[in-house]
Amino acid sequence: MARETATTRWPKIVQNMIDDVEATFEQSDIPEQIEEGRRIQATLRIMKSEIMQDKPLQCVTFQTLATFLEMADVDPMSLSPLSSDGRPDIQSYNAQLAAFGKITWQNCPWLFAECYLYRCVQTLFARSRFWRNYDIFARQKLSAFLASHAAVEELSERYVSLADAGAFAKTDDEAQRLIFCEMTEIALWGNATDLSLLSSLSLDQIQSLQGKEAIHEGQARIVSNDMPEAWDYLRSRRGGRVDIVLDNAGFELFTDLVYALYLLDSDLASSIKLHVKSMPWFVSDVMPHDMDVLLSALADTTLFPGARHRSVRALTERLSDCYKTGLVSIAEHPFWTTGFDFQAMPAMAPELHKDLLGSSLVIFKGDLNYRKLVRDANWPHTLPFKEAIGPLRGEKDGEGLKILALRTNKADVCVGLSPDTLERVEDEAPGKAWVRNGKYAVISFSDGDYL
Structure with a gap:
């Protein structure tokens, strides 16, 4: 490859x-x-x-x-x-x-x-x-986003309907867990504008057996899934700052902003810091101006006409308010565009590493960020994720980064699989297709403890 x-x-x-x-x-x-x-x-x-x-x-x-x-x-x-x-x-x-x-x-x-x-x-x-x-890459990024307007409208409607129903604060623990699962999967699969990949659940469905079954079915393509551990961790640490190291602009950035809004609305985070690239990078990576381009496009009634635009407008106003008040902030750092993998961060960018250690959770989006987390090394697929991230897990319990990696598989490196799962996916998608075609994914979590 x-x-x-x-x-x-x-x-x-x-x-x-x-x-x-x-x-x-x-x-x-x-x-x-x-x-x-x-x-x-x-x-x-x-x-x-x-x-x-x-x-x-x-x-x-x-x-x-x-x-x-x-x-x-x-x-x-x-x-x-x-x-x-x-x-x-x-x-x-x-x-x-x-x-x-x-x-x-x-x-x-x-x-x-x-x-x-x-x-x-x-x-x-x-x-x-x-x-x-x-x-x-600005022309390509904007064109790709404009082509996804139907998915933007659909996701806006779904999010606003859940918010209006009080789903993020007034439901029981099990319903909140299922909402977390679906919102995390939206962020995971955000680089695919086909929302048929997702379960498309209403609040009533989430609270029913049907909702549980739909989410479980969607998770079959997540070959290493630490979502339960991430949910337990976030639920116990409500209210801290969450950092998101972004991947692609366009529709994926939109899904990331929706996810950030969900973390705030559900009180799983008190603020969100978005980490962007400071130069054009890997074709579609987010730069600071991409946020303004996205918000301007969302506010354009010629792009989002009709009844569905009410949901787009409501969501855009909420995002803009969070952006203006500092609940959602943007940060640049030159380390993200160096040739180093992220395991070199403590030595090469100690001030960035120290800042991220102060975060309740650092969410790394996308294939490139995942590859840099695990040094793009030829690890056995069954190696635990926490071992593959090396010094980022710290030398003692509590000294490592709290990491959640959301990645669709588009390169050969992939860790954290059980032997049974590895055997299954190699039968389903032989010839390394399961790590290359973007149809499988991982949700990998590390709690900051050494072991």
């Missing part, structure tokens, strides 16, 4: 960048911006070619920097692999490259090389004049 990603997917991603830059400068009437855009395009074409030709990672920036700055008379070998664009992470990228030695695009640590690709691209824009704050 790693080789297929490098040989097929990465060149397509870079080609999409090339096309996006052209679509943007074709709408410009500023000659300098157009010329600068053409140089960026030329550089991206070189990057695409070097990936396809399996060139060393170091070479891509030697050549692209010379092209971009028109420094043909400069000896490329006099340049460092990544030249500074003002951000503090360049030195660590170069140090990692030096430590790896001679690696090429198709013979390298998969996770690092993919991070390096996006970081290389960012240097092109950050060192420019007219494109410095350009989000190369």
Whole structure:
């Protein structure tokens, strides 16, 4: 899967960048911006070619920097692999490259090389004049969200109806547990706009046997499911700050905001901190401006007309109020876009690690965050999640991060399965399909204790 990603997917991603830059400068009437855009395009074409030709990672920036700055008379070998664009992470990228030695695009640590690709691209824009704050993926992110308007309407109606019925505060413990299960699954499967994946339960159904059966059926595709432990933990720790390390913008961000709202409305959290990326990252990851784009789109009556818009509007007003009052806040940190896995956080970003230790729960969304939690290592699938996260669990009880990872499986690394479950899914989806096709998932929890 790693080789297929490098040989097929990465060149397509870079080609999409090339096309996006052209679509943007074709709408410009500023000659300098157009010329600068053409140089960026030329550089991206070189990057695409070097990936396809399996060139060393170091070479891509030697050549692209010379092209971009028109420094043909400069000896490329006099340049460092990544030249500074003002951000503090360049030195660590170069140090990692030096430590790896001679690696090429198709013979390298998969996770690092993919991070390096996006970081290389960012240097092109950050060192420019007219494109410095350009989000190369903004057009794709907005288009994907607009295509999911029906799912946004449906989820808004479901959430508002539950809130109006007092489901988050006035139901018994068992009903609250079932609501937690469904809301967590909505956040889990949030990168799929097909809500038929979910149980679509009303309050009456949740309180009936039918509701229990529907939720149980939906959980069959969750191959490692620590949701009961997460529920028991959160119920006993009501009222603390919950952090969410976000994944994708668009509809997934919408589901994450709905989940944040649920945690507040059910008193499972007193505040929510959303962690976003500070540069365009892995195509669709959330940046700060994506929040404003989403809220503006939700408030647009031309996008959400008719009776269903009342639910969208009510939900949007509640989200906007939480955002304005600080109940929901946004945080950036450069560590999220480094080439390090998250187990390096205590050493490489101690202030971030200390802040997250003060959180009641840190929810990591998506495939990339999961891979970084477990070092993208080739663990046995039956290894316990708490062992795979290494130093993040702390050296003594109570010293580790309280972690809830919600991840649909889109890469080979996956831990926490029982032997029986592993045997079942390998029969159902052979050839590693169950860890690659996004139709299976994990809900992994660690309570911060060493063992």
